[in-house]
Amino acid sequence: MFIFILVIAIALDFYVYSAISSLAFGNFQVLALSVYWLSVVLTLIGIFKFMQDTRKGIRTMNPSTNLLFGLAFSFIVAKIFYAAFLLGEDVFRALAFAGKSIFLQEEVHYSMRSTFWSWTGIGISAIPFIGMCYGVVVGKYRYTTRTVKLKFNNLPSAFHGFRIVQFSDAHLGSFDSIAGLRKGIQSILDAKPDVILFTGDLVNNLASEAEPYIEEFQKLKAPHGIYSVLGNHDYSDYVRWPSRQLKQENLERLKQIQAKMGFEMLHNRHVILKKENEQIAVAGVENWGKPPFPQFGDLDKALSGIPLSMFTVLMSHDPSHWDVQVKQHPKTVNITLSGHTHGMQFGIDLPFFKWSPVKWKYPKWAGLYEEAGKYLYVNRGFGFIGFPGRAGVWPEITVIELEQREHQ
Template sequence: MARRLLLFLLLFFVVDIYFYQAIITLTDDIYIRVAYWLIDLLLIAGMIVLFVAGRRLQHSQRWLTGLFTVLLSLAIPKLLTAPVLLLEDLTRLFRGFPPRNIYVSELVLFLAIAVLLTVIFGLTRGRHFYKVRKLTLHFADLPAAFDGFTITQISDIHVGSFTNQKEVQKGINLANAQQSDLLLFTGDLVNHAASEMDRWISAFAQLQAPYGKYSVLGNHDYGDYIQWESQTAKIANLERLKMVHKEMGFRLLLNESDQIEKEGESIALVGVENWGKNGFQQYGDLRKATASLPTNIFKVLMSHDPSHWDLVSEDQEQHIHLTLAGHTHGMQFGIELFGFKWSPIQYFYKRWAGLYQSGSKYLYVNRGFGYHGLKGRIGMWPEITVLTLKQRR
């Protein structure tokens, strides 16, 4: 943790020096120049003090998170506009390094302000800026009765991060407004403890779908990221969380399957426990979950972590037609414009947001309904997915 914090602060300082070149090109006012560095130094010093003090200071973690958020808000505009200065330097290299062009520096400052406003929006309104993403998927072997069948997927609620019940209710209402046949939740209901759901059970119980509501567990649902007073308490927490799913009207699939019947035909809904790479739990057992299913039945798999698709389900003996995942949140930060998609999470996960295809198999990675860690979403808005299944004729 300490090493990562130091690396972040070092990167921030390097980018800061580079962005400062645009500031000194535009003004020689000593007060502006001093204020530029004073703000950064106070933020960095505050973070170091709080990190070193740790639990000795009351609410130190909350203050540390707050300062980190402010620092990140200032760093992102500088980081994203630095390439413009770098491009100018490449041209200056072949021109004997003349003074910087004032218009380039003005452009950099304008872009930085625009990015900063986007960041501020993301940290205030962006966390509940719900987007409905609709896709139609075609399958050659989809039963005729399910031609046009709709599925609403939500994922990564992280209810322990929520503070505004009115805004969350908007997301719930929006999900219900899609009037899908089936509603699926792909894990991470809480941040750590089942008790986080106490005030939210009735709200999420409002979610409705005529063919049922199903869910699976995500990595956060097992309570692995906090210290419990005993192993018994941790086990009791997980059992309570399973009951919460039932109280909300969801059927929780734990390495098991169910069949959805319509007009005498059926498709299989499969749900596995969390299975992830890079140290995440690998409780999921796809072989067990599909053991009782006919080989040729159409299958929809709910698996929280998309790495499970790459490493397990894509090459599973039984053909999995559609896999629904979440987990990545799109890192709650990125750019999606005119078909272009980028987020730092793509350097850690091969499949991290949206639709992926391998032959006749599909994976959809939901960007998440809630948020965790970063108290907002910047460019990677919370998502409600609506998938329509169609026969390929």
Template structure:
């Protein structure tokens, strides 16, 4: 931990030095320059001090999330400035070397002075993430979007043609700080009037107590005609803090599992049930968390039991890497898998229907939206809440409505 803090300090100091070069180029008033540097120093000291106070016994707190937010808001723009100036330094070094060894002109400085317009360009580029990150923590984190997705299946039972499912995922109730916005989101969920609602895990960040202030709010999710079902996410196991005893950790895990029932959801723990309509039925399978790089408590074989390949199946599995590494290759043919987990890293660029990008795509092949392989689909919900960074930029919190259709997609 100390090594990481020291390494971070070194990186931030380098960024501060380059930022000072920009400010010195653009600001000629020494009092103003000094004031800015003093504020920067105080912010840096506050960030480092707060990170050094991190206690694994407490896990992620709102204070820690605030520090992460400040760190990103302050230093991502400064990092952009640093990269711009580093690029100029490479150019200056190259030009100086050519001048010294090729042109043999020793009368000029080896490095040319910084160009003001480069600093101005860097400042303009830095303003984009600065304003975006501020938007993310003030507006973006509660800017809920209802995303509707129609999926065609040739073997869907006739009775389920047009059947609708609302999916929510990654609530992370310990991060919430605005009851009015959460109630607004619950209203959006209810307005969809879907046949079935599914919740794909992560009800808390770590501790069951995080959900206690929000139980009444989430109990406002109305009963859906064909039920309310859920599975666990990786955060529901309480594995990101140090517990005083193993018994305390287990008690917390039991309490978290109970939370799902307290808000009216039937928790599927490596098991399945059937949704019946007009004499037809589809299987709803729920596994515990299975992540390629996270806890692997999910048991697909146990959850599916005697189900056959021909049975129409919807699988709830929190982490989409389960679909990538296991589910899409399973001989039982899981028609539709619903996941979450990635949050789209809460930062990216998305133009619905045309373009989407996030750092999440370099970690997960399936990170937001719908993906297909040989008639097997996975939908990755972008998440209801937020975690670590207390905001969202570009990748907004999502309520998904999926309509099942019988037939072949001709689009």
């Protein structure tokens, strides 16, 4: 991945340099090129620092690594925007030259790149750059609590007003601030949960990533418990293990850590929550995703024994599971809680308009979806991975408040 990023960065630099070097003259050209080459140096430093730490086996990031790699990532994205802008003009110039060459009976000269267009491209590409830099420094710990009220016919009256607080995709190996994590923990507690549900990806790869944060997660409390499932990263499939035994030991250690945190893992099984002699079911499956992601989840096993009419909440890490299996299952699952997409940690996430590149892979990438009275909620994630920040799509704490449709 790092080699791919490096190749992209170098290719972009050749293209962008040709435009910037022609924009200015004299002392201003020296200044412009100095700023440009500084961006190149900082990008290379950020990429190599991240590669160095990873190859050393460092799985918990430090602030300097995240800052440098985040800056490098921001420069690359800004240059992609700028290069796209330049490419649009270059295509137009090429078509204009070809058209004139064909239809005019005189010598035609290839037009120079527009200085105005080039400066406009710089201004536009500065917007994602500033946004991503903000995401690296501030955005990744800008926790947002979103409350959704849902009405159901089969919800027991005792559970009217019941608050399910969901968080997902912690990716603790990426965290570089205990204070930042504490803000997220406090946001969960401030939501006044009746039950807390964590929908997978506690770590990036190794169980050891979670060990520094055990005491922080032990602060989480809810009257009806804390339940969790595994996400694709929790299986540590992205690490080359010397043996299957060591890989399995890592997974078992992760389960022990979650238990120590106070999480009860629903490993293709369910629990019954009781309140005033009435009951609802909370089920959880192992990760189930479209290839190449693992399909360890056993929905039939998780739902086995739940009465058909009982109100049921399902935790399944990958939202694609809902479309493929859950919504057409004979047992009605009233609401499925997922994560996995992170909203790509980059996008536009407004009440009236939502967009992120991740939508091209996951059409259901953030928020609430409904079909035939069955709901899916995709949490935007608690942590971050890859890009060490969040731009536009902030970390999320979800509150699902259950309501009985005919409650008086």
